[in-house]
Structure formats: structure tokens, C-alpha cells
Amino acid sequence: MLNKLAKSLQRTGNERLRVYLLGMSDSFLEQHGYSRESLQRGVEEWPWSIEAKAAVTNTDAPITLKSKRDDNQKQLHDAMEPLDWVA
Numbered sequence: 185m186l187n188k189l190a191k192s193l194q195r196t197g198n199e200r201l202r203v204y205l206l207g208m209s210d211s212f213l214e215q216h217g218y219s220r221e222s223l224q225r226g227v228e229e230w231p232w233s234i235e236a237k238a239a240v241t242n243t244d245a246p247i248t249l250k251s252k253r254d255d256n257q258k259q260l261h262d263a264m265e266p267l268d269w270v271a
Contacts, residue, residue, distance in 0.1 A: 197264065198227050205232070217256050231257070 205213060206223050213220050214234070222232040233256065 194264075195227055198230055202227060202232070 202223055205218055206220075210220060213223070217234050218232050219234045222229040
């Protein structure tokens with residue numbers, strides 16, 4: 185039951201983040217490594233990153249994009265850490 189609750193909270197958080205990011209400019213999204221196309225497809229496209237899209241189309245994605253993605257994931261992990269008690 186806790187696992188379902190944790191997944192539900194994560195999905196809700198992802199949806200809120202997605203709505204917030206969709207309100208941002210294309211330049212902001214690109215600067216922070218997000219793909220507007222992935223965001224528009226919905227929560228199922230998580231993590232919405234440019235790198236995830238590049239990985240599907242190009243296996244030689246630039247290292248700089250990967251490091252931005254790692255930074256974004258760390259920031260997200262740090263932001264969600266208070267919710268770890270749920271899982």
C-alpha cells in the first residue's frame with residue numbers, strides 16, 4: 185500500500201512540475217535540459233529531458249548534455265528527499 189501511495193505522490197509531483205515547466209519559455213526549457221515535446225506528451229514521458237530524446241535518436245549525445253541531466257536529476261532528488269519517508 186505504501187508503494188502505491190509513493191508512486192501516486194511521485195506522479196502527482198511530476199504532473200505539477202510538468203504543468204509548471206510547460207508555462208516556461210522554450211529557451212528556459214532548453215537551458216535546463218527539458219524537451220517541450222516530451223512535456224507535451226505527458227507524465228509518461230518522464231524525465232522529459234533533451235538527453236532522453238537524444239539517446240533515442242543519437243547514441244553519441246554530447247557529454248555536456250549528460251552532465252546537465254545529471255545535475256537536474258540530483259536537484260530533483262534533493263527536492264524530493266523529504267518525501268522518502270513515504271516509501
